[in-house]
Amino acid sequence: MSLKSFAAKIFAKTVRKKIQAWSSKPVEVQEKIFNELISKAKDTSFGKDHHFDHIKTHADFVEKVPIRDYEDLRAYVDKMVAGEEDILWPGKPLYYAKTSGTTSGAKYIPITKESMPTHIEAARNAILCYIAETGKAKFVNGKMIFLQGSPELTEKNGVKLGRLSGIVAHYVPGYLQKNRMPSWETNCIDDWETKVDAIVEETRDLNMTVISGIPSWVQMYFEKLEHKTGKKIGDIFKNFELFIYGGVNYEPYRSKFENLIGRKVDSIELYPASEGFFAFQDSQRKKGMLLQLNSGIFYEFIKAESFFDENPKRLTIAEVELGVNYVMIISTTAGLWAYNVGDTIQFTSLKPYRVMVSGRIKHYISAFGEHVIAKEVEEAMQVASEKTGARINEFTVAPQVNPVAGELPYHEWFIEFEKAPENLTNFRNILDQSLQQQNSYYFDLIEGNILQPVKITKVPKEGFQAYMKSIGKLGGQNKLPRLSNDRKIADALEAIIKK
Incomplete structure (x- = not known):
């Protein structure tokens, strides 16, 4: 040694x-x-x-x-x-x-x-x-x-x-x-x-x-x-x-x-x-x-489901619970006061206090009231990849509110595969089932025929890099949102796919 x-x-x-x-x-x-x-x-x-x-x-x-x-x-x-x-x-x-x-x-x-x-x-x-x-x-x-x-x-x-x-x-x-x-x-x-x-x-x-x-x-x-x-x-x-x-x-x-x-x-x-x-x-x-x-940071936490209420309750570390989606608020020795970082977290342990990042309060899909968050789509992707042997380079998800005539709306998954699954339909079904199991609102929308199961759009190799480059955010600390409540990223990716 x-x-x-x-x-x-x-x-x-x-x-x-x-x-x-x-x-x-x-x-x-x-x-x-x-x-x-x-x-x-x-x-x-x-x-x-x-x-x-x-x-x-x-x-x-x-x-x-x-x-x-x-x-x-x-x-x-x-x-x-x-x-x-x-x-x-x-x-x-x-x-x-x-x-x-x-x-x-x-x-x-x-x-x-x-x-x-x-x-x-x-x-x-x-x-x-x-x-x-x-x-x-x-x-x-x-x-x-x-x-x-x-x-x-x-x-x-x-x-x-x-x-x-x-x-x-x-x-x-x-x-x-x-x-x-x-x-x-x-x-x-x-x-x-x-x-x-x-x-x-x-x-x-x-x-x-x-x-x-x-x-x-x-x-x-x-x-x-x-x-x-x-x-x-x-x-x-x-x-x-x-x-x-x-x-x-x-x-x-x-x-x-x-x-x-x-x-x-x-x-x-x-x-x-x-x-x-x-x-x-x-x-x-x-x-x-x-x-x-x-570390010179005082934390407060607000339940994500009530964050946009007029006066949401602000909790201290002594009041949090396991498995609840919280918006994290900080006050710091850098002079940020009751500052919304924009992240949502969940506690995985209370002795000691451990957290996982579940998403961004602005990055979610709730076009139909389902409020799907990043943690849920990431877990669904992990399950589908493990069960099918697929390997993923990158992905993002967006709602399709206005599908072709006669179709129900759906969530569209844009995926760049390193190794595509042998059976894409099976992969898609696993994604959708996993999402239903995690999110009861999404399950109800599928069961009630408000939404149809997810659809997958394949993105060509380096397609996501091309997108990040097009908006001037290639590399460094820049990150692609896992999901959006609009079609801004989806439309840009579709344009790249057509090229």
Whole structure:
């Protein structure tokens, strides 16, 4: 065992004990963070506008601070971006994580000196928990690749800005600098396809042991490697043993990845966002990711089914239940207050609190009152793939409200197959049955002849990449919505298919 592996194991055990200490008293930890947030921000513009000096309890907070999304908070953020201090949080931010919103144009999410370390520590702790639980640490001696956005930053009124993954690249610990790939120069390439080609050339002959990124874009990297070498990824990288991912559910990709790699590898799921690092998979044996209750974030949860009510009930961590679909609301040391991240989550464990991402509150299908969510279509796809041996590159689902004359409406699944099922009708039936079993509203609509079973439209190879490229979102941290309540993506895919 190398000295580096030995040291990693000792450090991992120490860190896991600290995690167990705070995760064993979640309510107390969250109460402490709540009080610290209110105290530190009471003299900011936001704190004064919302009478933070009179907030003593969660009930006070609910009364004085309404739920907001980025647009609702924009007036404050615009002042910060213009150079003003003490607006949402004391002083100025360290960075702005620039993201592209679908309705808001560019978003500038503040990252402060208090919030920045949590982004780094959570990712580190995910790896250390894996080492502590499995005893595997050999991979720390090999090369590690992180497929991410460019680390080049610009500046706005004295504050640096860039993509979150690019900002985080500046904080890679010194002991990993020699191990990390790609090179700084390659990481700065803007065009995603050119960048991946360069990464292939840089890494194909190296001892890669850890690979990290959003599954769809790592898949692109793997396919280019396979095309270039004619080998399985596991044969190119014989010591590759850990895949770290976030952003989307890995399960629909798992069989395709195992085929590309040629064997199974362990994986760790992360839940990072520009607004905060919310959770990471702390165990290979337990379902879900450990919610980061001690990372300067105060969480509230609203049942998704009542989110659009006039005054939905805002729950604290002490009030949540297993298996319920919640919209997650956060208040943070970056100055986001009662902020709707847009994600829906479900708790898989309450001791400790572990979550899984079930979808986006705006990404669902309810054209007929069925309210189908991402988790349900992903699970249906997983079941159908496992039962038929199909492998999926990518997919998305949309309602067809106006079918040809005489037909009932239906859900249309646009699927790019790596390996199509031998019997597409059987595959379709399994998809539909799985969806009916998970969603009683959908079952009732099928049974009542309001909807007909799903239909499948095959997307040609690289069709989804062509779509993402057409909207300027190829690569990086960009993700394809699993489902939509309209035909915007579906219509664009149909145009690509016709070409």
